[in-house]
Amino acid sequence: MAAVLIAALAFIPFHVLQIDVLKEDRPLFVRIVRPGNQFALGFIHSVELSPVWDYFRVDDSFRMILYETAIRSFNTGLPSTLTGDEKLHREKNGYRVSGMSRVLPVIDLWVHERTDNTLKLEDIKPLKLYLLAGNTLLRISIRKTSFGEYLYLKMYTTRLS
Secondary structure: HHHHHHHHHHOOOOEEEEEEEEEOOEEEEEEEOOOEEEEEEEEEEEOOOOEEEOOOOOOOOOOEHHHHHHHOOOOOOOOOOOOOOOOEEOOOOOOEEEEEOOOEEEEEEEEOOHOOOOOEEOOOOOOEHHHHHOOOOEEEEEEEEEHHHHHHHHHHOOOOO
């Protein structure tokens, strides 16, 4: 009976935030997510050389929703047009665009030490993605998996998740 229960549990589906190293076709990071979970991605803008933070939440359909961006300026390559319910707020060290609701099916992100790509999750210290993967292209996504596959992925990904 216990073996049947364990086998059944291995196939129960749930969702994970997964980061893959695209060139090597290998998982780097995996973490269980639920609706309402939040995370942030930070980087140094390549032209402006100033920090940018994008804030995401997981919605009820397990999609990544960009809901806010914090920036220092509105120069080359940075948000400059507001749409829908978006609002611009002036802050001590720059600007914040709130009221965003942009669905991103995946995030392809070239990480490099120069751009200081960082992932912040709710309950662990910020992760420097380039320290985990090197200077490479990563893909961040949320996908459905089984408990058995999750355990397999955990064995081959960073122990920080």
